[in-house]
Amino acid sequence: MSVKSDLLEQDIADVAARYSNLPSHLPQWLIDIGVKPNAPIISATRVGAADKNNKTDVLISLENSSPIKISAKLSNADYFGNWYGHVRFLSEFGEETFNRLTEDVTRWANWWVHQTNAPFVGVSICFGKRTGNTAKRFLDIFSVEDIYSIVRGFSTNNYTDNMANCLYINSNAPQSLEELLDNLEPITEEAIKKATGEFMIAYRPINPLKEGTNRGKNVYTQFVPNRRLEEPTVVTSPSELAELGEFKEVTPNRLNHNHVLNTLEKEYNIIIPRKQ
Secondary structure, three states, rough: OHHHHHHHHHHHHHHHOOOOOOOOOHHHHHOOOOOOOEEEEEEEEEEEOOOOOOOOEEEEOOOOOOOEEEEEEEEOOOOEEEOOHHHHHHHHHHHHHHHHHHHHHHHHHHHHHHOOOOOEEEEEEEEEOOOOOOEEEHHOOOHHHHHHHHHHOOOOOOOOOOOOOOOEEEOOOOOOOHHHHHHEEEEOOOHHHHHHOOEEEEEEEEOOOOOOHHOOOEEEEEEEEEEOOOOOOEEEOOHHHHHEEEEOOOOOOOEEEHHHHHHHHHOOEEEOOOOO
C-alpha cells in the first residue's frame, strides 16, 4: 500500500463519519444490495491492509441495513490482487488452477530468460493492469468468476466484512457523503474493465541484484540446474544462467526467491549476488 492510498482510504472514512444518516435518495444498485436510504450511520472505519485477504478498505456500518464495504483504488492503480502467495491462491482458486498456472509461467520463464538482461530464478504474480511481454490474459488460466473473487475478496467462513461490495476508483477524496456515494460503483465486469482494461496476470520475475523485500514473494516457477558445479561460481546474467539449467514447475509449498537462491548456492555452487 502507498501513502497516497492510505490517505485516500482515511479521507473516505472521515467524510462518512461526519454524517449521522445516509441520504434519503440512493443509487438503485446500492438499494439492490441491501443498503437502505436514510439508514443511521453507526461507524465509518478505515480497515486498510491489516489482513492480506481483506478487500474492504473502508467499512461503513449502518443500522438495520447492509453495510457499505468499499474497495478504494487510486485512478492510476495497476493491481487489484498484488503478490498472491501459494496459500491464498489455493484457498481462492484450487490446486487444478495452480497447476495450470505453474505450467504456463514455467513455459514463459524458459522463453523470457533468453529475452531479458536481468537475472531471475523465479516468477511471482499479480493481477490487474499489465501490458507487454510480462502480461498474460487472465482468462487463459482462470474463469470470469475468479476475477470477481480477486476484486471483491474471498471468504471461507461466515465473516464477510472483508469482502467489498463496491468500488471507489478516484485519486481525489470526496468532499461530502453525497459525492462519495455518487462516485461509488458496483463490482461489475463493466466497472472492472473501465478500471483495468482487459484483466491480466502480471508475471513478475525478480532481479536479485536490484530487489530486496520482493525476494520473499512466492514463486510459480523455479530455476533448476542440470548439475552441481565443481567450484563456487558467480552468475550475474540470464544468458549464463540459461546455460546451466532450466525453469521447472513448482508445487504450492510457499517457495520464494530467497529459497531458490539459497538452494542454488548450497547445493549447486551457483552464486547469484543479492541486494543487501
